Amino acid sequence: MRIGMIGTGTVGATIATKLVELAHEVKMGARAAANEKAAAWVEAAGAGASAGTFADAASFGELVFNCTAGVHSLDALAAAGEENLAGKILVDVANPLDFSRGMPPALSVCNTDSLGEQIQRAHPDARVVKALNTMNAAVMTNPVGGVVFVCGDDADAKGEVTQLLGMFGWPPERVVDLGGIDAARGTEMYLPLWLSLWGALGSPDFNIAIVGRP
Amino acid sequence: MRIGMIGTGTVGATIATKLVELAHEVKMGARAAANEKAAAWVEAAGAGASAGTFADAASFGELVFNCTAGVHSLDALAAAGEENLAGKILVDVANPLDFSRGMPPALSVCNTDSLGEQIQRAHPDARVVKALNTMNAAVMTNPVGGVVFVCGDDADAKGEVTQLLGMFGWPPERVVDLGGIDAARGTEMYLPLWLSLWGALGSPDFNIAIVGRP
Numbered sequence: 370m371r372i373g374m375i376g377t378g379t380v381g382a383t384i385a386t387k388l389v390e391l392a393h394e395v396k397m398g399a400r401a402a403a404n405e406k407a408a409a410w411v412e413a414a415g416a417g418a419s420a421g422t423f424a425d426a427a428s429f430g431e432l433v434f435n436c437t438a439g440v441h442s443l444d445a446l447a448a449a450g451e452e453n454l455a456g457k458i459l460v461d462v463a464n465p466l467d468f469s470r471g472m473p474p475a476l477s478v479c480n481t482d483s484l485g486e487q488i489q490r491a492h493p494d495a496r497v498v499k500a501l502n503t504m505n506a507a508v509m510t511n512p513v514g515g516v517v518f519v520c521g522d523d524a525d526a527k528g529e530v531t532q533l534l535g536m537f538g539w540p541p542e543r544v545v546d547l548g549g550i551d552a553a554r555g556t557e558m559y560l561p562l563w564l565s566l567w568g569a570l571g572s573p574d575f576n577i578a579i580v581g582r583p
Numbered sequence: 584m585r586i587g588m589i590g591t592g593t594v595g596a597t598i599a600t601k602l603v604e605l606a607h608e609v610k611m612g613a614r615a616a617a618n619e620k621a622a623a624w625v626e627a628a629g630a631g632a633s634a635g636t637f638a639d640a641a642s643f644g645e646l647v648f649n650c651t652a653g654v655h656s657l658d659a660l661a662a663a664g665e666e667n668l669a670g671k672i673l674v675d676v677a678n679p680l681d682f683s684r685g686m687p688p689a690l691s692v693c694n695t696d697s698l699g700e701q702i703q704r705a706h707p708d709a710r711v712v713k714a715l716n717t718m719n720a721a722v723m724t725n726p727v728g729g730v731v732f733v734c735g736d737d738a739d740a741k742g743e744v745t746q747l748l749g750m751f752g753w754p755p756e757r758v759v760d761l762g763g764i765d766a767a768r769g770t771e772m773y774l775p776l777w778l779s780l781w782g783a784l785g786s787p788d789f790n791i792a793i794v795g796r797p
Contacts, residue, residue, distance in 0.1 A: 475694050479772070514794035520779075547779040551687075555776030558693070562769030565734075565761040566793065575795035579780065580728035582788050 373430025377406040380506045381436035387510035389417045398426025427453035439465035455494035458526045462501045485553025496526035499553040505573035512538045515576030516545045520552035587644025591620040594720045595650035601724035603631045612640025641667035653679035669708035672740045676715045699767025710740035713767040719787035726752045729790030730759045734766035
């Protein structure tokens with residue numbers, strides 16, 4: 370499959386590398402076509418990897434990942450172009466963490482709205498699936514156990530993302546469907562607890578599992 | 584130990600019953616001294632159980648639990664009286680869920696503040712420990728596995744609460760200390776995800792465990 374990657378950071382590079390390993394063609398998009406991080410990733414990832422602008426990546430992909438920093442996601446996806454995202458699955462991995470007022474970061478949107486919902490509203494013809502935003506990049510494509518959450522308004526899109534997550538190492542029984550895209554509020558608002566846990570555990574390479582009465 | 588219970592709902596009654604079973608003396612406090620739910624609880628719980636006003640309960644307790652609905656907690660604790668809470672451990676189990684605008688509830692405080700911090704600021708001489716607010720009442724005193732979080736600015740208070748949690752069925756290795764009371768933001772902001780999980784799992788009798796690389 371041809372996949373567009375919006376974002377050149379650690380999350381984008383980690384997922385893009387995994388997708389290339391899985392024999393997908395991936396175009397990594399940046400604000401400008403000439404981007405050092407994207408070029409370095411293409412060099413390292415090898416065959417199947419290419420780079421371009423946000424719009425190039427979105428146009429190229431049959432499926433698109435948003436892995437930008439959450440406070441820049443709406444701008445980056447606007448640059449990617451509504452017409453290049455229409456009808457496509459848009460996997461939103463971003464968290465709206467605002468580091469501008471120091472640590473710990475606050476969320477730039479939460480409680481009665483979420484970044485996932487904002488993206489779906491800004492791109493009504495895209496099929497937004499929020500996923501993978503509750504863990505560190507290294508855990509996304511190399512799971513340590515526990516669960517991964519998906520939510521979105523398009524059931525078929527969630528099904529396709531669940532298949533893709535299977536190839537990342539997440540069996541279907543560990544993919545938890547939380548419902549519509551408004552459930553992104555919950556997965557994004559988990560981030561402050563996740564950041565506290567990172568501090569308490571001394572490592573970001575953890576995840577949460579669900580336990581209950583048998 | 585003598586324990587004051589602020590709140591007569593399911594959470595308060597569940598914890599108060601467990602405390603009486605553990606041979607503690609518990610006074611359940613309500614807004615008015617004559618409260619049907621508190622009276623019914625005293626009748627059911629038997630020896631060691633008594634009831635009174637919020638101030639009666641706080642005055643009685645060597646340790647006090649806040650199990651009121653979060654949007655009413657500050658009022659209830661003001662009625663309990665700063666002088667009746669001074670120097671005491673105040674275990675805050677409440678979540679600031681605002682059901683007034685329908686389901687799912689939003690949080691009445693979050694992101695850059697939390698109910699736990701508001702309570703600590705309103706009662707600077709109390710030793711506030713946020714705990715047990717990330718699970719259903721039935722799971723608090725009858726654990727299904729997973730972890731319970733504690734946070735607060737007084738390390739000795741967290742240690743005493745950890746001992747009490749041990750008597751509820753939480754061994755020390757499953758009590759995760761998240762740091763100061765500002766970490767209450769994370770455990771309270773987990774509630775929207777918890778509510779989504781309740782919907783996805785079809786039962787509130789679950790908890791989260793931490794998994795990581797060995």
